[in-house]
Amino acid sequence: MSVTRFFHPVLRASELQRRPVQVRLDGERYVLWRDASGEAAALVDRCPHRAAPLSAGHVRADGRLACGYHGWSFDRRGQGGSPTQPSLTRCDAAAMQVVERYGALWLAAADVPAERMPSLERPGFEAAGVFVEHFMCPLHVALDNFSEDEHTPWVHTRLGWTQADVGSVAYAASNYDDRTEVRYRAVQRPSALSRFFGVRPGDHFHNAWVTRFDPVRSEYLIHWTDPSGEVMRPAQLFAPIFMVPQEAGSTLFVVFVLAKLDNPWLWRMRHLVGRGAMMMIQREIRDDAVFIRNVADTPFSMEGMRLGKFDKPLIHNHRLLEKLYWGESFAERAARGASRLPVDRTRAEAGSTEA
Numbered sequence: 149m150s151v152t153r154f155f156h157p158v159l160r161a162s163e164l165q166r167r168p169v170q171v172r173l174d175g176e177r178y179v180l181w182r183d184a185s186g187e188a189a190a191l192v193d194r195c196p197h198r199a200a201p202l203s204a205g206h207v208r209a210d211g212r213l214a215c216g217y218h219g220w221s222f223d224r225r226g227q228g229g230s231p232t233q234p235s236l237t238r239c240d241a242a243a244m245q246v247v248e249r250y251g252a253l254w255l256a257a258a259d260v261p262a263e264r265m266p267s268l269e270r271p272g273f274e275a276a277g278v279f280v281e282h283f284m285c286p287l288h289v290a291l292d293n294f295s296e297d298e299h300t301p302w303v304h305t306r307l308g309w310t311q312a313d314v315g316s317v318a319y320a321a322s323n324y325d326d327r328t329e330v331r332y333r334a335v336q337r338p339s340a341l342s343r344f345f346g347v348r349p350g351d352h353f354h355n356a357w358v359t360r361f362d363p364v365r366s367e368y369l370i371h372w373t374d375p376s377g378e379v380m381r382p383a384q385l386f387a388p389i390f391m392v393p394q395e396a397g398s399t400l401f402v403v404f405v406l407a408k409l410d411n412p413w414l415w416r417m418r419h420l421v422g423r424g425a426m427m428m429i430q431r432e433i434r435d436d437a438v439f440i441r442n443v444a445d446t447p448f449s450m451e452g453m454r455l456g457k458f459d460k461p462l463i464h465n466h467r468l469l470e471k472l473y474w475g476e477s478f479a480e481r482a483a484r485g486a487s488r489l490p491v492d493r494t495r496a497e498a499g500s501t502e503a
């Protein structure tokens with residue numbers, strides 16, 4: 149089953165302007181461009197003539213995407229034609245569906261119903277922005293990282309607790325047929341950025357998230373309270389973190405940040421606070437991206453690993469990844485080469501030609 153049966157955010161909307169842009173999703177390449185009305189369009193990035201990447205072409209004044217090799221051009225439905233042989237039929241490229249929402253471009257197969265678009269609305273929360281981060285690792289390794297906060301004191305430096313407080317972390321996790329829910333609570337480490345959100349020394353950091361698979365994302369809800377847990381601090385952050393597989397060894401993170409500010413002073417400063425929230429979450433996620441290179445070759449199977457209580461969601465998430473997202477097991481994907489790096493695949497194909 150193709151993962152294009154789900155809408156994936158593949159590019160920040162502001163990055164698509166006059167030139168076509170190539171994006172990658174689960175081993176396939178797509179080209180995005182804006183037609184004459186400025187609306188985004190997408191095709192499989194392979195010219196039906198002789199397979200040149202259409203992303204190496206240009207957008208004509210009439211909004212059609214022209215191949216850079218022999219000038220065939222296409223409309224948003226993929227209907228194509230050859231300028232040198234106008235009578236040639238069956239010149240169409242495979243069209244995809246693209247939706248511009250929440251500051252991103254979302255890609256899906258042409259027949260996917262619009263109601264499958266994930267909703268990022270949350271009452272009282274306002275969008276602060278969207279950023280992307282590249283994780284040089286397979287999807288399951290990225291997902292494992294975002295399935296636990298046990299690594300917080302070692303990998304991170306701003307949000308969450310220090311090594312001295314690991315003994316007092318409160319933790320709960322629940323598995324469901326369609327999602328995993330996880331909660332952590334611990335003393336917020338001293339951090340200039342968290343003071344910015346009305347957090348006081350000794351306050352508790354709370355992170356509660358839901359991991360879903362249509363497509364793969366962890367939706368983080370972060371807030372702070374006083375040490376009793378009774379008094380909420382005024383800022384809450386909501387960060388839906390989409391993990392978009394590009395190739396077997398690379399995962400694009402598309403992260404949306406929303407903020408809820410229950411304090412008139414913070415509210416007046418909301419643009420500044422929103423920028424601060426974006427910066428803080430982006431730095432935290434970059435910490436994960438930097439460390440992840442060290443574990444990029446972690447196998448999908450957890451056999452032989454000495455797992456602890458914080459790893460419980462990882463096991464369930466692997467099951468849901470297979471059942472709900474891939475629609476097949478990791479072993480089945482591996483058997484058809486979907487989990488191999490492109491260089492391995494090239495070698496395998498070359499090998500089969502020789503045979």
Ligand code: FES
Pocket residue numbers: 195196197198199200215216217218219220
């Ligand atoms: S390969 Fe695209 S026009 Fe020839």
Ligand SMILES: [Fe+2]
Pocket residue numbers: 293299300303304432436
């Ligand atoms: Fe992390």
